[in-house]
Amino acid sequence: MGEEAETRNEQSGTVNGPVAQVGAVYGGIHFGGQPRDPAVPWQLPPAVGSFAGQADELAALNAMVDDSARVVVVSAVEGTTGIGKTALVVHWANRMAQRFPDGQLYVNLRGSDPAGWPVRPADVLRSFLEALGDNKIPSDVAALASRYRTLLAGKRVLVVLDDARDAEQVRPLLPGGSNSFVVVTSRSQLTGLIAEGARSLTLDALSADEARELLARRLGDDRLAAEGQAVDELIELCGRLPHGLSVVAAHAANAPLSALAAELRSAVGHSADGNLTSKMAAVLDWSRAKAEPSVDPDWRSRVGVPAWVRSPKVLFAAAVAVAATALLVSTGMIVASGFFGLGYFVIRFALLFAGLVLMERPDRRAAIGSGLVVANAIYFLVDALVSIHGSADVWGWLEFFAVIAFTVSLVARLAPFSAVPRRARIVPPTRRPLAYAVLGAAVAQFILLFAGIPTEYGSVTIMGGVGALAALLPVVAIGGLCVATALTEAGDESQRVFVASTVIAYLGPELLLMLGSLLLGKFSYLGGGFWSDGEISGSWGGFAIAQAVAAAALMASTLVVLRRAAESS
Structure with a gap:
């Protein structure tokens, strides 16, 4: 090889940071920071200071x-x-x-x-x-x-x-x-x-010696020695369970152990001879009662819900009242639609009462039952508002008050709610393309509501407002539920089952009657309790078909979203 050409290697001006001054370079030059040390998580909670035994x-x-x-x-x-x-x-x-x-x-x-x-x-x-x-x-x-x-x-x-x-x-x-x-x-x-x-x-539960060791760590050996009999009784009343003993020790800071033993003996009662779970529940109830501030019993009785309101019998009785008044209100629709309308209400009533039965069952059956009941409660409220908007007769008002009573009884039966849904993360439609179908169907229903039958809601009267509310309610409640499902992360199985049951129980019967009404020729069902007994032609026929297509698309796309969410969870 020949002699390398002379290379000038000079640096002038102001430079911030390190400078490498090199001659001839063969190959690439790589710049970069030093590699980061791998993260070492340390997420353990602190150990319990009074841990003993085991x-x-x-x-x-x-x-x-x-x-x-x-x-x-x-x-x-x-x-x-x-x-x-x-x-x-x-x-x-x-x-x-x-x-x-x-x-x-x-x-x-x-x-x-x-x-x-x-x-x-x-x-x-x-x-x-x-x-x-x-x-x-x-x-x-x-x-x-x-x-x-x-x-x-x-x-x-x-x-x-x-x-x-x-x-x-x-x-x-x-x-x-x-x-x-x-x-x-x-x-x-x-x-x-x-x-x-x-x-x-x-x-299993602690031994007697281990239970005494746990209390000694919390209260000291001297105090246990001074009240030995009370200590032995407290240990047995708590079933030698660590958490129960810790709860008692927390209350012992300002009370003699003998007094606590007497209170706990009265609170535990028959649970003292029961299983460990019963004892633990009794100890926790006693602890909560001691921690609660005193409340005027007269004030509580004035605002509390009577126990009989929460009874399943009251809920069934209210459902029977809703079913009876809905039939009386809907005689004209049943006459115009024949067996289609009668079959529609039979399905509605069957779903409602099946839901009431399933609500009392454990696991996912309770979620299914809740969905069936909620969906049909929405329908009958819409039906009552439609009736009041149409004729405002006594039967329409009776159905309305029956639905309100049923809803109050339903809420009282479910309250206090054992679980509050947490805030779900938003999922952009670009990551879940099927969400566009849900959104499109919901928007189509909303547009049909105001563009298809504008004369129904042009009035500023109270009855006109009632009619608008009746048409808007299912779009907001059911359509909103579908949109929320499509745009948020999937919940657990109970949430998914509840949503699916609600959507099917509301939109399924609606679709059956919408499509069935198209076969009758002189009866068109528009959804949400609205119907016409005239010839299906022009805007009425187009509106009924568009409503059926939008409802079918909304239900099908929501169910597919739920199924895919279940598969990926």
Whole structure:
């Protein structure tokens, strides 16, 4: 090779930051910051300071880690509450944290929390990925789980999944590989996970000595020695449950133990000889009663709902009144439509009473029943308003007051609500294209409402307003529910079942009568209780067909959105 050409290597001017001065360069030059250290999450709650006992259970957890176990399910004997699952696991996890140098992840899944919905696996996966320093978080559950397993592959991480509802809630949160260790707490045994290889650790109540040790940590040995008989009684009244004993210790700061034992003995009553769950419930009720401020009983009786209003018999009686008055109001429609109209009301009544029966059942059947009842309550309110708008006769008003009484009884039956829906995240339609179909169908119904029959709502009279309200109510209630479902993240199974039941129970019978009315020739059903007994032609026929198409599109697209949400959850 020839001699290299002379290269000038000069630097002038002002430079901020480091400067590299080089001669001839072969290949590429790469600039960049130093690589970041991987994020090491430390999410464990602090250990309970007064933790005592359960030495055998702690040793069992240690043995499972040493035995290269991957998943252990910590549950309670007979599903007992307050037995100390979370306290045990958190105490053990803090002691073992140094054996998991790549991090500790913790989440409360709220599987048994009566005040809220259980946490969805997708939300947990997002929070775990963020804690692990990942800034490329996918959207669907399958991709989230895959990314989560990839990040934890080869790492030694401790994952604590507290208060799981069932195995389906836990499975997406299990990391791959054999280095990480997962501890799941649950009121149930989660036999599905155990059948797949998870270890099981079932907790029972503390021994008498362990219970005394727990109280001694909270109250001191001297106080326990001074009131030994009261201590023994409190331990048995609490069923030797750690949470119950902690509750009693909290109240013991300003009261003698003998006085607390007398109060608790009266409060627990027959539960003293019952199972552990009954004892725990009685202790919690006693604690809440002591913590509540005194309330004037006369004031409470004036604003409280009488117990008889919450009775299922009252709700059924109100439903019978609604059914009877709706039939009396709708005789003209039934005469004009023949067997179609009669069959329509038979379906409506069957769905209503089936819903009332299912509401008293557990699990998803209660959600189905609630959806059926809510959908038909909306219909009969619309029907009453349509009747008042049309003729304002006595039967229309009777139906209206019957529906109001039914609604009040229904709310009283369901209140106080055990779960408040949390705020759902908005999902842009671009990520869920089928949402455009839901939005389009809802908008079409809204346009038809005001463009199809404008003469019905041009009046400023009270009756004209009643008619407008009657037509607007199903669009706002049912259409709004469908739009909210399409534009937000999917809820849990109960929410999805409720929405699906409500939409089908309202729009299904409407579609049947709309399409059936097109076959009759001299009767057209326009939806929401509006109908005409004239010749189907011109705007009336077009309006009926457009309403049927929009309702069918709204129902079908919403159900597909719910089905896909169920498949991805």
